[in-house]
Amino acid sequence: MKRLLLTILACMAGAAFGQGVTDTQILLGQSAALTGPSEQLGKDMRFGANLYFDALNARGGVNGRKIVLKSLDDGYDPKRAAANTRQLITQDKVFALFGYVGTPTSAASLPIFTEAKVPFVGPFTGAELLRTPVNHYIFNVRASYFDETEAIVQHSTAVSIDRIAVFYQNDAYGQAGLEGVERALKKRNLQVLAKASFERNTVDVKKAVDIMRKADAEAIIMIGSYKACAAFIDQMKKAGSNPAFWNVSFVGSKALARELGKEGRGVEISQVVPFPWENAIPVVKEYRKLLDEAKAEPDFGTLEGFIAAKVMAEGLRRAGRKLDREGFIRAMETLNDYDVGGFKVRYSPESHNGSKFVDLTIISKDQKFVR
Numbered sequence: 001m002k003r004l005l006l007t008i009l010a011c012m013a014g015a016a017f018g019q020g021v022t023d024t025q026i027l028l029g030q031s032a033a034l035t036g037p038s039e040q041l042g043k044d045m046r047f048g049a050n051l052y053f054d055a056l057n058a059r060g061g062v063n064g065r066k067i068v069l070k071s072l073d074d075g076y077d078p079k080r081a082a083a084n085t086r087q088l089i090t091q092d093k094v095f096a097l098f099g100y101v102g103t104p105t106s107a108a109s110l111p112i113f114t115e116a117k118v119p120f121v122g123p124f125t126g127a128e129l130l131r132t133p134v135n136h137y138i139f140n141v142r143a144s145y146f147d148e149t150e151a152i153v154q155h156s157t158a159v160s161i162d163r164i165a166v167f168y169q170n171d172a173y174g175q176a177g178l179e180g181v182e183r184a185l186k187k188r189n190l191q192v193l194a195k196a197s198f199e200r201n202t203v204d205v206k207k208a209v210d211i212m213r214k215a216d217a218e219a220i221i222m223i224g225s226y227k228a229c230a231a232f233i234d235q236m237k238k239a240g241s242n243p244a245f246w247n248v249s250f251v252g253s254k255a256l257a258r259e260l261g262k263e264g265r266g267v268e269i270s271q272v273v274p275f276p277w278e279n280a281i282p283v284v285k286e287y288r289k290l291l292d293e294a295k296a297e298p299d300f301g302t303l304e305g306f307i308a309a310k311v312m313a314e315g316l317r318r319a320g321r322k323l324d325r326e327g328f329i330r331a332m333e334t335l336n337d338y339d340v341g342g343f344k345v346r347y348s349p350e351s352h353n354g355s356k357f358v359d360l361t362i363i364s365k366d367q368k369f370v371r
Contacts, residue, residue: 018324020095026065026316026323029088031081031109032101032124034073037201038225040255041301042101045124046071048305049099051290052313062316063323070094074105076201076225081105085112096121096328098312099305102250103127103173104200113137119325121315121332122308124301125250126272127176131353139315139332141308141345141354142272148248149180149221151358152270153188156219161244163193165217167208167232169224170197177223177248193217198224203231209239219244226252230259237263244268254299257367264363271359274343275371276303283307283341310340311354 020027030049032042049069057066070092074080081100088094089112096119100106103125110129113120120138123130126145130138156164166181168174174197182192194215196208205228212220213236220236220243222229233245247256247269257264274281276298279288287306291298316323318331335347335354345354364370 017322018095018327019093021065021323024065026062026067027092027094028067028069028096028098028312029085029092029094030069030071030097030099031074031084031088031105032071032099033076033105034071036075037203037227038076038102038252041124041225041250041252042071042073042076044252044299044301045099045101045305045308047296048287048302049309051287051294051302052306052309055290056313062313063321065323067313067316069098076102076105078104078108082108082112085109089113089116089118094118095323095325096312098122099124099308101125103129103176104171106130107172110135117325119328119332121312124304125173126248127172128179129172129176134350134352136329139311139347139352139354141311142249142304143356143358144180144353145176145223145248146180146183147356147358148270148272149177150184151360152221152246152248152268153181153184155360156244156246157188157190161218162188162190163216163218164190165194165196165212165215165220166192167205167212167220167222167224167229168195168197169200169228171200173200173250174223177221181221198228198232203228205232205235208232209235212236213239213241216241217243219246221246221248222251223248224251226256226259230256233260233267234263246270249300252301253361253363253369254297254301254367257363257369260363261367264367265365267363269361269363271300271361272355272357273300273303273307274357275359275361275369276300277369281342283310283343286341307340307343311335311338311345314338
């Protein structure tokens with residue numbers, strides 16, 4: 001009888017909280033590429049997030065609850081991402097979705113989590129489809145691809161480079177980046193010199209190389225992941241073409257540098273988080289301390305996961321002990337000038353786009369980065 005009473009009381013206590021929330025735990029779900037040609041992107045995002053969540057849990061968690069992140073592999077495949085999203089919501093019964101990786105995978109999941117009214121926080125994508133119009137359930141932490149491509153074009157044209165071409169992945173991600181470049185050039189009364197695409201999860205770039213060699217661009221902005229972009233740069237250089245090669249942050253900076261080896265020197269990449277080797281920035285100092293304890297190396301991708309996790313945790317903290325999804329969304333919208341530690345995010349009911357921060361970096365010798 002006593003055991004039955006305790007069970008009933010536990011159920012009643014659980015009913016006071018939202019789905020995915022118990023008296024001691026908050027369950028989050030993630031779908032990301034953990035295998036395949038883009039696996040490093042998913043692994044970095046997951047590692048960086050868990051680096052922060054584990055440290056937070058060791059200090060007692062959020063309002064007495066520990067955060068648990070359940071990650072499923074989608075191989076950067078939209079169909080698998082959609083299936084994972086359904087599983088996480090209906091079977092695993094997560095409280096929120098966090099740290100998804102990629103535009104096509106997020107796009108495939110968008111109608112599912114929106115219909116289910118499940119928060120979707122900190123995706124590793126700058127796509128406009130997650131930003132405009134405002135979706136009540138989506139909270140972006142990073143800057144958009146429009147922000148990144150604007151910074152690249154602004155820098156290029158400032159040094160009199162205006163023959164600019166675009167090499168892009170033939171999907172929603174590539175199209176988002178291409179549109180960003182076109183918008184930035186149009187502001188300056190310029191047009192894209194040439195366009196060439198490749199298929200997602202492949203490194204078949206020969207046709208694109210042929211198109212770009214004939215175009216003779218001064219700069220090529222690449223919207224792809226690291227293996228395809230590395231193959232393209234390598235084949236262009238072997239063919240005797242060496243324009244300024246630009247990548248947006250989603251490429252996976254460290255993975256790209258590794259793939260290119262000595263051929264990576266001089267390749268440029270826009271970034272949406274602070275420089276991971278700049279310890280004067282408080283959030284980087286915090287991240288580096290935990291990273292050293294884990295005996296791991298700094299990277300832009302893991303730092304992005306770390307920052308997104310801090311933002312997620314702050315929203316959970318502000319939502320209070322009686323946690324449900326709508327209360328969490330209201331709490332996130334109060335982060336209108338939240339300082340993560342030298343990196344600020346701003347949300348409101350009218351805007352769920354946290355940051356517009358963009359930095360520009362270059363791969364130097366020995367696969368290191370400079371600003």
